[in-house]
Amino acid sequence: MFTPIVAIAAGYLLGSVSFSILMARWLKKIDIRQHGSGNAGATNTLRVLGKGPALAVFLLDVAKGIAAVLIGHWLGKGEDWVPVLCGLAAIVGHNWPVYFRFKGGKGIATTIGALAVMAFLPTLLAGLAAIATIASTRYVSLGSLVFAVLSPVLIALFGYEAPYIWGAVIVAVMAVLRHRKNIVKLVKGTENKLGGNKKGEPHGA
Secondary structure, eight states: OHHHHHHHHHHHHHHTOOHHHHHHHHHHSSOGGGSTTSOOSHHHHHHHHOHHHHHHHHHHHHHHHHHHHHHHHHHTTTOTHHHHHHHHHHHHHHHSOGGGTTOOOOOHHHHHHHHHHHOHHHHHHHHHHHHHHHHHHOOHHHHHHHHHHHHHHHHHHTTOOHHHHHHHHHHHHHHHHHTHHHHHHHHHTOOOOTTOOOOOSOOOO
8 A cells, every 4th residue: 555655646746846936947047837827837938937837847747647557557556546646636736746746737738748648539629629629719718617517428438447547537526626717718708828918827847
């Protein structure tokens, strides 16, 4: 039992490394949570720092999720629930990072990485649906929600084991809760669009 606990703790500590915050400190000596939308994620990095840093943050956040699940597979001794909990721990760490006063991002990029290792094809299809949503509406938050909600449905349809389905369900619930202000703005028609100039609530990762 000790080894899985170590794996889950490692996933959380890895997820708590906020590359958006670190990138902003390194490039501009600022706390990105005090600029743009205030979210420590790739979308706000794009708004505050530009395309290059935003792409780097996105890929590094994805890598956190991948690494956490791989650690779970390595230390989980064949138990499906261990990599799932490690992936969830990384997402929780991204959202509530211990290193940065528990104020982080919304976890979508890290979710992509974690789910891609756990269930690649369903994650790919959910990702394509999210990309299509963003391309047609320019709402990153809406695309993020489509990805999060569609993932457990597809994972279940593809016949994955229960730990993966329930893990994806928990991810979807966390994503909806983290995007609740965005949902209100989407309903009101006041949500920011990708490439828009208005500052507001963060979208996506």
